[in-house]
Amino acid sequence: MKQYDALVIGGGPAGITAAMYLARSACSVLLCEQLTPGGQILMTDTLENYPGYPKGIKGYELADLFSAHLDGLPVERATGAVDSVTGEAGNFVARCDKQEYGCKTVLVCTGARHRTLGLDREATLLGRGVSYCALCDGNFFRGQAVAVVGGGNSALEEALYLAKLAGKVYLIHRRDAFRGAKILLDRLNGTDNVVMILDTVVAKLHGETELTGLTLRNVHSGEERPLAVEGLFVYVGFEPATGFLPAVLERDARGFILTDTEMRTNIPGIFAAGDIRSKLCRQAITAAGDGATAAQAAFIFLEQF
Numbered sequence: 001m002k003q004y005d006a007l008v009i010g011g012g013p014a015g016i017t018a019a020m021y022l023a024r025s026a027c028s029v030l031l032c033e034q035l036t037p038g039g040q041i042l043m044t045d046t047l048e049n050y051p052g053y054p055k056g057i058k059g060y061e062l063a064d065l066f067s068a069h070l071d072g073l074p075v076e077r078a079t080g081a082v083d084s085v086t087g088e089a090g091n092f093v094a095r096c097d098k099q100e101y102g103c104k105t106v107l108v109c110t111g112a113r114h115r116t117l118g119l120d121r122e123a124t125l126l127g128r129g130v131s132y133c134a135l136c137d138g139n140f141f142r143g144q145a146v147a148v149v150g151g152g153n154s155a156l157e158e159a160l161y162l163a164k165l166a167g168k169v170y171l172i173h174r175r176d177a178f179r180g181a182k183i184l185l186d187r188l189n190g191t192d193n194v195v196m197i198l199d200t201v202v203a204k205l206h207g208e209t210e211l212t213g214l215t216l217r218n219v220h221s222g223e224e225r226p227l228a229v230e231g232l233f234v235y236v237g238f239e240p241a242t243g244f245l246p247a248v249l250e251r252d253a254r255g256f257i258l259t260d261t262e263m264r265t266n267i268p269g270i271f272a273a274g275d276i277r278s279k280l281c282r283q284a285i286t287a288a289g290d291g292a293t294a295a296q297a298a299f300i301f302l303e304q305f
């Protein structure tokens, strides 16, 4: 079994930053990434709030730059999902794509996956009108009517993106106030083909093999009405994927990993960074910051071995 000082799980901004810092400190590093490096920024059209890019930068461009930052550094990469982490500090074993890897410390940077609405046939209609990625699927709905559900930054940003492609965008939110940034809301209010439907939830999906519309329900009156749309983009937040980690790892009520300010978890030798952590602010920049802190803490931790 191949041995490393550090195993970094997840190749988003947190994981790439952590791997970069550890490699620069002469630690041997394995970076396991399920898909392509970049994490959620790959699903973002343009990042407007990443310092250094005053005109914004495309998500895929930033992801490429992050990944390129590891070129030339002694970071080994493995592609696949990590199924389990067992053992203890100095002697962890992780399984990734049927291979076992030994490591002294583990940095969990796996981010979070999108939450679903939990509606009947939501899974069946996935890719047939229902989507969780406007950047991936928006192009299929050129000139058509689509709905976006959610009131956070993701919903607002993606509604703006879709407004450039779709004929009409209905932004459906369960309250009358948005939690996303005001600058985005102002832009949406100034966009002709965006219609906001507030205090409303999606109660039903219509269509057997393709989405043909929705039933909307007003949360106060309970009144229901149909809305004809070809596409539904769901942006109702994210949930962590931590099932592969030891049960004794402390999580908050929503399942996000609890850490101290140095990204240490309650298990010595396991650190967590980025969106997988229990915290207020989930941004590419804070994920990268967490990754740097976790790497520094892991480096100090490794000195005992």
Ligand code: NAP
Binding pocket: 048, 049, 116, 117, 149, 150, 151, 152, 153, 154, 155, 157, 173, 174, 175, 178, 179, 201, 235, 236, 237, 238, 280, 281, 282, 283
């Ligand atoms: P979020 O901030 O957690 O917002 C989720 C939204 O979905 C909330 O408005 C919530 O309503 C609504 N919601 C939750 N469950 C629902 C349900 N079952 N039915 C209908 N609506 C539901 O999630 P997010 O927008 O994906 O953002 C996640 C994190 O990434 C945030 O920290 C966000 O700031 C960050 N982010 C930042 C940027 C940026 O800075 N450019 C871009 C994207 C994301 P309530 O408001 O009523 O709870």
